[in-house]
Structure formats: C-alpha cells, structure tokens
Amino acid sequence: xxxxxxxxxxxxxxxxxxxxxxxxxxxxxxxxxxxxxxxxxxxxxxxxxxxxxxxxxxxxxxxxxxxxxxxxxxxxxxxxxxxxxxxxxxxxxxxxxxxxxxxxxxxxxxxxxxxxxxxxxxxxxxxxxxxxxxxxxxxxxxxxxxxxxxxxxxxxxxxxxxxxxxxxxxxxxxxxxxxxxxxxxxxxxxxxxxxxxxxxxxxxxxxxxxxxxxxxxxxxxxxxxxxxxxxxxxxxxxxxxxxxxxxxxxxxxxxxxxxxxxxxxxxxxxxxxxxxxxxxxxxxxxxxxxxxxxxxxxxxxxxxxxxxxxxxxxxxxxxxxxxxxxxxxxxxxxxxxxxxxxxxxxxx
Numbered sequence: 227x228x229x230x231x232x233x234x235x236x237x238x239x240x241x242x243x244x245x246x247x248x249x250x251x252x253x254x255x256x257x258x259x260x261x262x263x264x265x266x267x268x269x270x271x272x273x274x275x276x277x278x279x280x281x282x283x284x285x286x287x288x289x290x291x292x293x294x295x296x297x298x299x300x301x302x303x304x305x306x307x308x309x310x311x312x313x314x315x316x317x318x319x320x321x322x323x324x325x326x327x328x329x330x331x332x333x334x335x336x337x338x339x340x341x342x343x344x345x346x347x348x349x350x351x352x353x354x355x356x357x358x359x360x361x362x363x364x365x366x367x368x369x370x371x372x373x374x375x376x377x378x379x380x381x382x383x384x385x386x387x388x389x390x391x392x393x394x395x396x397x398x399x400x401x402x403x404x405x406x407x408x409x410x411x412x413x414x415x416x417x418x419x420x421x422x423x424x425x426x427x428x429x430x431x432x433x434x435x436x437x438x439x440x441x442x443x444x445x446x447x448x449x450x451x452x453x454x455x456x457x458x459x460x461x462x463x464x465x466x467x468x469x470x471x472x473x474x475x476x477x478x479x480x481x482x483x484x485x486x487x488x489x490x491x492x493x494x495x496x497x498x499x500x501x502x503x504x505x506x507x508x509x510x511x512x513x514x515x516x517x518x519x520x521x522x523x524x525x526x527x528x529x530x531x532x533x534x535x536x537x538x539x540x541x542x543x544x545x546x547x548x549x550x551x552x553x554x555x556x557x558x559x560x561x562x563x564x565x566x567x568x569x570x571x572x573x574x
Contacts, residue, residue, distance in 0.1 A: 232275075235300045238333040240270040245305065245326035252319035259285055273299055289313050304328065304449045307466040311456040321456045328452050331532075332445070338536050342543050346550055353554030360561045361390035380567045386560075418474060425475040433542055440535035442476040443504045447511070448528035451521050461488055476502060493520070507531055 236244065247268040251261045262281045266274060276299035283293035291310035294301055305325040312321020365387055415421045429435040446467050453463035461484050468480035479500040486496035494512035497503050503511065507527035514523025 233298045233300055234272050234276050236270075236273070236302075238329060238336055240272065241301070241305065241329035242326060242333045244269050244273060245322055245329055249319055249323035249326050252322055258290065258318075290318065302329075303466050303469040304453065307453055307458055307462070308456045311453065311458040315457045317457075324452045324456055328448060331448060331528075335441070335444070335532055335536070339539060342536070342539050346543060346546050349547070349550050349554065353550070353557070356554075357557055357561065360558075360565075361386065361393070364565065365390065365561075380564075382564050382567055386564050422474040422478055425473050429473075429475055433538075437535055437538055437542075438473060439476070440504055440531045440538070442471055442473045443502070443507045444528045444531035444535060446471060446476070446480060447503065447507055447524045447531065451524035451528065454521050454524070460493060503527070504531055504534075506534070 248261070248265055251264055251268070252258075254261070256264070259281065262277065262284060266277055266281075269277060276297045279297040280290075280293045280299065283296060284290060288296070289310065291306050291313060294309070295306055305328070308321045308325040308328075309318070312318040312324075365383065369383065369387060415424060425438075428438055449467040449470055450463050453466060454460065458466070464480055464484040464487070468477045468484070471477045471480065479502040482500045483493075483496040483502050486499060487493060491499070492515060494508070494515045497511060498508055507530070510523045510527040510530070511520070514520040517523075
C-alpha cells in the first residue's frame with residue numbers, strides 16, 4: 227500500500243458498478259493499461275485516487291490482482307481471488323464479470339434485508355418520538371394549567387409525569403453507558419476467539435440463528451461456485467470463501483472443512499462433518515459432487531438459501547409489525563387518556 231494513502235473500502239454497490247464496468251472494458255481488445263486509463267472515468271469516484279497507484283503498479287509489471295491488493299483500494303478477498311485466478315488461466319475479463327455478478331447478488335441481498343427492516347425501524351422511531359413529545363412537552367404544559375387553576379393533578383397524570391421525569395434524567399447516563407458498552411463490546415470482539423463465541427451464541431438464537439446460517443451458507447456457496455468456475459482450487463476457494471464471511475463461527479467451520487479436505491475427505495463429507503452449510507445446501511453439494519455438477523449445484527444452493535433467508539426475514543417482519551403497531555398504539559392511547567383526564571380536571 228502506498229505510504230500515507232488512506233484506505234478505501236469498496237461498498238457492495240460500488241463493487242457491482244465498478245467491476246461490471248471493468249469487466250466490460252476487459253472484454254474489448256484493449257491492453258490492460260489502456261483499460262485502466264479508460265476505467266478512471268467509469269469507476270466509482272472514491273476509487274479514482276487508489277486507481278492511480280494500481281495503474282502505476284501494473285505498468286511496472288505487477289498483475290492486476292496484486293496491484294489492487296497492494297493499493298489502498300480494499301476489495302473483498304473473493305473478488306481478488308477470482309481476478310487472480312482469471313489472470314492465471316488467461317480469462318481475466320470473464321473472471322472480473324463473475325466477480326461483478328457476485329457483487330451484484332450481494333448488493334441485492336443486502337438491499338432486500340434493509341428494505342424489509344426499514345418499516346419496523348421507522349415505525350419504532352416515530353412512535354418513540356411521539357411519546358417523548360407528549361411526555362416532555364404536552365403533559366407538563368397541562369400540569370402548569372392545573373396548578374394555576376388550583377386543581378390537583380390526576381393520579382395517572384402525576385404517575386406519567388414522574389415516569390417521564392425519571393426517563394429524562396436517566397437518558398444521558400444511560401446513553402453514555404450504552405456508548406461505553408458498545409465501545410467495550412467492539413474492542414472485545416476484535417479478538418477472533420471472543421468473536422467466534424459470540425457468533426456461535428447468535429447461531430443458537432431462535433429465528434436470528436437460522437437467518438444468519440442461511441445467509442452465511444448462501445454467501446459461501448455462491449463464492450465457492452464463482453471461484454471454482456474461475457479455476458481456483460477447492461482448498462484455496464474454501465480459504466478465500468471463509469475470509470469473505472461475516473460470521474466467525476461459520477468461518478472456523480469452513481476452515482475445519484478445508485483441513486479435512488486436505489486430509490483426503492470429499493467436500494460433501496467435510497462440510498457435513500463440520501456443519502458449515504444448511505441441510506438443503508448440504509444435500510445439493512453432495513448431489514453435485516456425486517454427479518460431477520458441483521459448481522451448478524453450489525449456485526443452486528446459494529439461490530435457495532438466499533431466498534429462504536429473505537422469506538424468513540419477511541415472515542418475521544410481518545409478525546413484528548403488528549406487535550409494534552399494538553404496542554406504540556397502546557402507549558399513545560394511554561397518553562391520550564391521561565390528557566383527557568387532565569382536561570376534565572379543568573372543568574368547573
């Protein structure tokens with residue numbers, strides 16, 4: 227990496243756009259240096275600084291994968307692995323296009339997850355904001371009116387205001403405590419052992435664990451399919467795939483499966499022994515390995531697991547949404563009833 231340069235981590239959206247453009251240029255008859263010159267105007271804006279370094283390294287004889295890896299542009303391990311494999315077998319354009327397709331699939335999956343969670347998050351935020359305004363602004367003004375009129379506050383109003391006062395006083399300390407706790411947790415989870423234990427715990431949580439396992443299984447099988455299709459050896463593909471996973475527990479299982487394969491086991495039995503994939507993906511991998519259609523079955527397993535994960539997430543959200551509506555609506559109704567009782571107390 228260039229000394230003093232700031233590292234740029236490519237987002238999934240940037241990967242999809244950038245690699246698609248690069249793959250299209252590489253498919254032409256232009257040399258790699260001319261492709262990189264043309265790519266500067268088509269790449270995501272944040273990539274332009276690191277691209278200068280990449281071009282210089284390529285002109286000095288480095289391969290594209292090595293030049294990217296040594297620059298300040300941070301691409302995922304699976305994308306780098308596919309590019310390097312494409313260079314080694316003389317099919318760089320095809321390899322970059324496969325990496326672009328994988329990035330597009332990842333971006334679509336992430337977008338679907340965020341879209342599914344956006345409404346519950348918005349509903350929760352709006353409900354909490356409404357309750358906060360009513361408890362800290364509206365009710366205190368009514369209490370002033372009652373005091374001026376010499377009327378005692380209704381018991382429900384006093385209780386609600388006392389609760390709001392306690393919550394207001396505790397908000398800052400609790401907020402600071404939450405920030406400190408988050409910082410401490412982030413520091414602890416930098417250690418791979420603690421991160422593995424935490425992720426293993428999450429895998430055992432109902433609903434959440436099933437969702438995480440399906441998403442990890444879908445990502446691993448999709449990466450393996452792309453890497454194997456690009457000509458990467460199976461042990462190397464598993465190593466790259468493990469590095470690209472966001473779940474440390476599944477990553478360790480994948481590396482254990484790789485060690486078993488290096489010891490002479492087949493892919494299906496190694497993955498089954500370590501419990502790396504979902505049952506559906508495991509059966510498809512076994513069928514693909516036995517029938518000589520491993521890459522095809524890996525892609526099919528990735529599609530099924532991703533679809534199952536997103537369907538499960540949508541079902542969970544559909545169950546959460548009514549519960550949130552009832553909870554927020556009930557609290558607002560309680561506030562409204564308290565306001566009405568306060569207004570009736572003002573009657574002569």
